[in-house]
Amino acid sequence: MANRSRQLYQPRRNNSSSSYSSYSDSTQSKIPKACNQNSNSSSIIYSNKTSSSSSKTGEFTSRIENSNHTDGDQDPPNLIGTCPFMCPVGERERRERLRDLAVFERLHGNPAKTSPALAVKKFSRTISSKDMKASDVRPVPVLEETLNYLLDLLHSSDHPFDVVHDFIFDRTRSIRQDLSMQNIVSDQVIRMYERMVKFHIISYHHLHRSSQTPNTASMSHLNLEQLMKALTTLFSLYEVNRASHSASPNEAEFFSLYLLLHLSPDNQVEPLSLWFRRIPSSVMESRAMSFARRILRYYRLGNYKRFISTTEEEASYLQYCIVEPYISEVRKLAVSCISYGGYKLQPYPVEHLSKILMMKSFQESDVEAFSVDCALETSDDGTGKGLVSTKQAVINKTSKEHNKYYELDSSRIERLCAELPAL
Structure with a gap:
């Protein structure tokens, strides 16, 4: 890996313009002005959230049309990066001097030596486009090459997942920072954000399934936080793109992922009814959004049977990654309903319960263990088949962060999890 050769990006400038000749005129015309060039935020703010959708569109269109003009001292020109490496030389x-190199950046394992093919720019909290030099910012082609390199590491088996995640998490955050400072809106940038959102969702799934130590719990929280920020910026890019009469083919999928992240009312920043009003009709009528809306309805109404069966039948891999943590919660609701509605002198067969909960029928021990997690007593009918006593109060004996997940009895879901989507 240390000897890996990488073709460096060599920027070229026009004599009459500060933009790269490799960028097309159509891409340049989509560069909106930032609301605040000195902002430390990692996302681009394109409009006032309280404005109406029509005024938003007008404002976006105006910014796109005037993006190549400067306003004297008030709005400095957009920064255009010139760094040809994944990490600036400085x-x-x-x-290297500080021995501040991640395990993936060390040349031959030396913590004080790296190379341009290994080092990747770190995220910096104290930074602004006003003080940043163009030579320290990577242009879009270099950022995309860097993202390709990082996502290739995601499924590395040489290191624990939390080590891999921690490295990619920080370096993709730095990519978003460089993109934000340059304020570029293009199909290429949108695809990059979509890939980074996918990374965060896959990490969300892996971290949820891993043993919940304080370290992984903190990672999971920070990952979810950055996932929401990346989605927010992606939706802003979608809206600017639509204002120029262009729509991304993946909008519906990513809007559905946002909705699934807000199944619980506790996770809502604003009422979903207001959020739905801003969604284009073409997205609302899509298959992905139809699935997400039905899952939301089943979850809020407590329809555990439809929730589990619809997830098993229709969820994509990314959608399942988000829904999976809710399955245990819905199963507890199902057990509670069965226990409360059953006849006290007639225990409920574990085999039947496994079918309702879609737990593997040949692993009755999983159903019994799940029943124990819910503080339910189990017994034996004398023939080796388990029974769950009814008329018991269901109590969650484990915290939400330490719940064990029991896999769905579904060959389709197993296949989805085995065949990870391309990033």
Whole structure:
């Protein structure tokens, strides 16, 4: 890996313009002005959230049309990066001196030595486009190459997942920071954000399934936080793109993922009814959004049977990654309903319960273990078949962060999880 050769991006400038000749005129015309060039935020704010959708569209269109003009001292021109490496030379040399190199960046395992093919720019909290040099910012082609390199590491088996996640998490955040400072809106940038959102969702799934130590719990919280920020910026890019009469083919999928992340009312920043009003009709009528809306309805109404069966039949891999943590909660609701509605002198067969909960029928021990997690007593009918006593109060004996997940009895879901989507 250390000897891996990488073709460096060599920027070229026009004599009459500060933009790269490799960028097309159509891409340049889509660069909106930032609301605040000195902002430290990692996302681009394109409009006032309280404005109406029609005024938003007008504002976006105006910014796109005037994006190549500057307003004197008020709005400095957009920063255009010129760094041809994944990590600026100055930062790379400084981190070598400080021995501040991640395990993936060390040349032959040396913590004080790296190379341009290994070092990746770190995220910095104290940074602004006003003080940043163009030589320290990577242009879009270099950022895309860096993202390709990072996502290739995601399924590395040489290191634990939390180590891999921690490295990619920080470096993709730095990519978003460089994109934000340059304020570029294009199909290429949208695809990059979509891929970074996918990374966060896959990490969300892996971290949820891993043993919940304090470290992984913190990682999971931070990952969800950055997932929401990346989605927010992606939706802003979608809206700017639509204002220029262009729509991304993946909008419906990513809007459905946002909705699934808000199944619980506790996770809502604003009422979903207001959020739905801003969604284009073409997205609302899509298959992905139809699935997400039905799952939301089943979850809120407590329809555990439809929730589990619809997830098993229709969920995509990314949708399932988000829904999976809710399945245990819905199963507890199902057990509670069965226990409360059953006849006290007639225990409920574990085999029947496994079918309702879609737990593997040949692993009755899983159903019994799940019943124990719910503080339900189990017994034996004398023939080796388990029974769950009814008229018992269901109590969650484990915290939400330490719930064990019992897999769905579904060959389709197993296949989805085995065949990870391309990033």
